[in-house]
Amino acid sequence: MSLPARWNDLNARVISAAVMITVGVIVLWAGGMIFAAALWIIGGAMVWELSRMLGGDAWAPGMGVIAGLALAVAWALPVWLALPGLVFVAGFGAWQLAERRILFGIYAACILLACYTAILLRVDAGLAWILWVICVVVSVDVAGYFAGRAIGGPKFWPAISPKKTWSGTAAGWVAGAVMGLGFGLYLGIGAQLMVLSALVAVTGQAGDIWESWIKRRAGVKDSSNLIPGHGGVLDRFDAMLGAMLLVGALWLVGMLPGIL
Helix, strand or coil, X not given: CCHHHHCCCHHHHHHHHHHHHHHHHHHHHHCHHHHHHHHHHHHHHHHHHHHHHCCCCCCHHHHHHHXXXXXXXXXXXXHHHHHHHHHHHHHHHHHCCCCXXXXXXXXXXXXXXXXXXXXXXXXXXXXXXXXXXXXXXHHHHHHHXXXXXXXXXXXXXXXXXXXXXXXXXXXXXXXXXXXXXXXXXHHCCCHHXXXXXXXXXXXXXXXXXXXXXXXXXXXXXXXXXXXXXXXXXXXXXXXXXXXXXXXXXXXXXXXXXXXX
C-alpha cells in the first residue's frame, strides 16, 4: 500500500471527529437529562443499524425507536428492573427477525446495557469516570490507527478485520494503560486504574472486532453512512460498547476502585 493510500481517509475522519468531539464535550459537560437523551438516541441508532445489517430492513426504524424508548424508561427504573427489561426488549427485537435472531438478541442487549451503563456512570459516578472510559477507548483507537499505518507489520486477524495490525493493537494496549495511569493519579487511585484500563482497552478492541465480524457475515463495509470517514454510529461506538460492558460488570460487583 502506498503512503497516500494509507492516509487517504484521514481528512474525513478528522473533520467528523472534530464535530463529534465538540458535540460530545457539550453533552458530557451538561450531564443529566441532556446526556441521557443523547445516549437514548445513540442507542436507538445503533440498534437500527444492527437491524438493517441482519436483514430486518422493514422493522429497523421501529426497533430503533423502541430501543431508544426502552433506554429512557430504564433510566427511571431501579437497576434490578432496568437490566432484565433491556434484555427483554432485545429479545423482542430478535423475535421480529426471520433469521440471525440469536446474534441480534445478544448484540442488541449489549448495546442497550452498555448505553445504560454509560448513563449511570455519568449521572451517578460523575464526569471524571465517564471521561476515563472515553479517553481510554479513544486513545486505543488513535494509537492503533497511527501505529498501524506508520509501522504496519503482520495483521491481527485478517479474516475479520483486514486493516488491523499487531503493531496497532499493541500500541492501543499501551496507550490505554498510560491513559488509565493519568486518570488514576488524578482520582487518587494510582496504578489500580492503570491495570483496569488495560483490560478496558482489550474489551474495547474486542467490541470492535465483534462488530467487524458481524459486518463480514452481513456482507457490508459499514453499519451505515451516517458519519463521514467513520461509517455508522455502530462503527464509531463499537469499541465503547465492549469497554462499557466490562466497566458495568465491574461496577455491579463492586470492583471499580473509588466508586461505591
